[in-house]
Amino acid sequence: MVSSMEAPGHTRRMLGLFADLLEYPECVPTSAAGSCAVIVEGLDPGIAADVEVFAAAIEPYDTGSLQELYTQTFDLEATWHPYLGYHLFGETYQRSVFLVELKERYERHEFEVETELPDHLPVVLRFLSVCDDDGLLEEIVTEGLTPVLEKMLGAKKEGVDKEEVDKEEAVDEETERPAESEAEPEEATADGPAVAADPGDDGQQEPPQPYRVLLGALLAVLHEIYGPSRLEEIRDPEPYGPSLMEQPPCQPTMSSDGTPVRLRA
Template identity: 40%
Template sequence: MLPTTLAQFADVLDYPQPGLAEKSRLCAQTVARMALPFLAVDSRQLSPDALLSAFAREVEPMAYGLQEEAYASTFDLGGAYPYIGYQLLGETYKRSIFMLELKNRYHAYGLSEGGELSDHLVCILRYLNVLQDEEEFCELTQYAILPALDKVLHAARMRDENDHSALPLYLAVLQALYDVLVTTVGEPLIKAAPWEEDHAQAQCEAFDEMPLAYDAMD
């Protein structure tokens, strides 16, 4: 049932399309039927199916334009970029290799990225839906998806330390996905490096060492 569930998560996390609330409820029903043990970080956190149901209730009355805004505010403007390779590796050569390998594996199963970069979370979830190799399934989940989700969700909670159980809309769906994967596959086996901090520090240091025009005139 897990592959089917991941395909349904992909439908929910894809760019908003008509029927988003129905897709969310369907995913919630599938997760509930899995009868997973509940891994609450505190007494206020909802179970994965409850998070998905709450998401469905929130987006159902929204006009399509507002659903697009909610999506953009999370994934495009909110910093929760849905690119697994980017979260793990940044804009590096290693990420390019990761994306190329994913692309080759998708094509081997007759899958297309559909206009997205190959390390987009939705693309990877749809790949896992058809993947037959259990070892690869676990490796991709525990070494890539879960560490990236953990990083995104941790950053979101750090931005709202007064109520770290409250996650806005699409982040709540990411939390539900994280909980489902942890309870079915296992904990993340690595921690995503905070490469953004290192990159920012390197840029500052490079700027400090850069000679200024008026220095050359002395």
């Protein structure tokens, strides 16, 4: 499913711009974000608006503080680790096979990876932005990139919800409610009865997390061009731990037709 307006070169340019924005920042990429929003607008103005939200959110940062935000977003929470193989296979032998296969595809297309692992999200996007094999591009997107982004964004929402439930369940049911005299003061409203004041509610919404907004925009672009993931499911990876070779092989991720996911040559 490729949009009629999407020439391959146009798609590759978008993927390259997202790669620029998702690299570890050496500067505040407001100009690149603006360019990305302009080109995405031709695909979907709503998605372009999300890229503009990202651009506006990073504008107040200097380079150092944006680098800190990047590290906090992608390095400190396993849900957001920007490595496709980690989300597809966990730290297992199967991931090492996946890395080797990716590297082989890169070499065949004369694409060099310098310091990062081959499955690093910006590296994959950078490769797709220059890959001249449309079939391979679509396969990596629909069987690798899209399912991982779906999992990253969906798992975070589920994780937040579960965390809130756990907090509620952790409250001691035997704890008595405070006496009425200790209750929070109530505020009268102009058009109704008094309501209890919420000391934590200042009427302001929490600002969006810039990089998560950007990942959502990237996923929306991929859905618009290629459709949803072709994988029925991907398993939850284990936390970082023993080396790859110390892990037993895992069952390969299966595509919708029941065959193991294997990148084409």
